[in-house]
Amino acid sequence: GAVVSQHPSWVICKSGTSVKIECRSLDFQATTMFWYRQFPKQSLMLMATSNEGSKATYEQGVEKDKFLINHASLTLSTLTVTSAHPEDSSFYICSARVHSSTEAFFGQGTRLTVV
């Protein structure tokens, strides 16, 4: 199957700082990528849809100024958590679908801990 790589796999940051997470499609071009957040023992909740060359589409309740998404190329989308707070601590995971295919491929996920 297709490969989606996410980096870093874990990060610890101080409250008030910003953290950038990268999501790359290694062997296919992804015009659309998806960002999810997963709290412990909970499901994956869609945060936003990242569109190459245009603005991301955010789900209701997700602050676009806090979770900045950039999708500057067909193989890279980034999520920046700005002014992070302890309640932002979570497992962030990206996903992409190959054109004309329905299967979704996931990155390894990033465990963010804000102290």
Added chain:
Amino acid sequence: GENVEQHPSTLSVQEGDSAVIKCTYSDSASNYFPWYKQELGKRPQLIIDIRSNVGEKKDQRIAVTLNKTAKHFSLHITETQPEDSAVYFCAADTGRRALTFGSGTRLQVQP
């Protein structure tokens, strides 16, 4: 938008027994229904999927059934093994947007 409900939230079975997880969806336009297995701290891994033009699909010990009229689909795992222990998520979509996931089922297979 789509809403997916999943039951049970936890399931404990003896090794060798069968396990069944059920999901319902709300959007009649959904036509793609994957099942993912997620181990602690890892990414979800696709284990089986089914499209709306098929009623049942099987892959070795894993099978999925779909009832479009009732808008529900189920995952069946036979001859369960300890390594099947994980969290399982169902999902639904039209194939063009992000997947909508169920709440997850924590399966524990007792040796």
